[in-house]
Amino acid sequence: MTAPILITGVGKRVGFYLAKALAQQGQKVIGTYRSHYPQLNELEALGVELHACDFYDDRQLTSLIANLQQHPVFKAIIHNASDWLPDGDPASAIAIMDQMMRIHVSVPYTINLALTTQLKAYTGSTANIIHITDYVVDKGSKKHAAYAASKAALHNLTLSFAAKLAPNVKVNSIAPAMLMFNPSDDEQYQQKTLKKALLQKEGGEIEILNAVTYLLQSQYMTGQVLKVDGGRHLT
Ligand SMILES: NC(=O)C1=CN([C@@H]2O[C@H](COP(=O)(O)OP(=O)(O)OC[C@H]3O[C@@H](n4cnc5c(N)ncnc54)[C@H](OP(=O)(O)O)[C@@H]3O)[C@@H](O)[C@H]2O)C=CC1
Numbered sequence: 001m002t003a004p005i006l007i008t009g010v011g012k013r014v015g016f017y018l019a020k021a022l023a024q025q026g027q028k029v030i031g032t033y034r035s036h037y038p039q040l041n042e043l044e045a046l047g048v049e050l051h052a053c054d055f056y057d058d059r060q061l062t063s064l065i066a067n068l069q070q071h072p073v074f075k076a077i078i079h080n081a082s083d084w085l086p087d088g089d090p091a092s093a094i095a096i097m098d099q100m101m102r103i104h105v106s107v108p109y110t111i112n113l114a115l116t117t118q119l120k121a122y123t124g125s126t127a128n129i130i131h132i133t134d135y136v137v138d139k140g141s142k143k144h145a146a147y148a149a150s151k152a153a154l155h156n157l158t159l160s161f162a163a164k165l166a167p168n169v170k171v172n173s174i175a176p177a178m179l180m181f182n183p184s185d186d187e188q189y190q191q192k193t194l195k196k197a198l199l200q201k202e203g204g205e206i207e208i209l210n211a212v213t214y215l216l217q218s219q220y221m222t223g224q225v226l227k228v229d230g231g232r233h234l235t
């Protein structure tokens with residue numbers, strides 16, 4: 001059996017798409033999820049090992065890590081799990097920032113440290129850590145400032161872990177812009193948002209799969225970022 005790839009947040013959208021595509025390619029996938037969606041049964045049918053874990057719950061995170069450390073080796077870790085919380089009122093500022101830093105920084109940091117031995121045990125080529133950040137790392141966000149700050153901190157972890165784990169493990173970020181709208185996004189919001197980029201369309205989950213595929217096969221890229229942003233940085 002091939003060394004597994006751990007993906008966080010596989011219950012829906014990008015995480016689900018990545019887990020399904022990699023499993024269909026014959027890759028052993030271990031996925032974490034918070035909410036149980038019926039489509040998780042598809043992943044189980046493909047042999048994906050699923051672990052329920054709400055990363056906001058210390059006990060569940062500790063239990064997840066103990067389970068993951070039973071595996072002797074990991075080929076890659078893809079930190080996809082994320083909460084896109086808007087800034088709230090001043091009274092909730094500390095809570096929102098704590099939540100954003102927890103899911104986007106503390107959890108990836110903890111899991112990376114806990115599985116360093118398993119990543120270094122990978123002998124296929126180099127192991128990989130992939131942090132999925134966001135184009136707002138370079139620009140900030142008027143309405144999601146805490147989210148953007150936490151994604152910027154996540155990219156900083158890319159720089160630190162790339163230096164810390166070389167040459168056995170490569171560490172890179174993928175920074176998307178408009179991948180896919182949410183069901184609650186109305187037509188007016190969608191049209192306004194699409195106009196913000198040079199390539200005025202949703203990139204789709206496939207763009208993340210393409211970027212992940214490149215990073216997994218590359219033998220000479222670490223501490224870097226793939227900006228899958230439709231030219232948003234030029235508008
Ligand atoms: N969609 C887009 O256009 C863009 C996405 N990105 C980034 O790409 C990645 C994938 O995006 P997308 O698929 O849209 O993300 P979603 O917000 O749709 O899904 C995120 C996943 O993370 C899980 N998650 C959230 N909070 C927790 C938690 N506390 N514990 C465990 N799991 C949790 C969610 O579970 P649950 O279903 O239970 O909430 C969900 O499965 C994310 O990192 C995102 O920030 C960046 C730029 C643009």
Ligand SMILES: Nc1nc2c(c(=O)[nH]1)N=C([C@H](O)[C@@H](O)CO)CN2
Nearest residue numbers: 082083084134177178179180182193
């Ligand atoms: N965890 C999530 N992060 C982000 C999402 C999302 O749905 N979940 N969506 C976006 C937007 O598409 C933004 O890029 C454009 O308005 C950003 N991050």
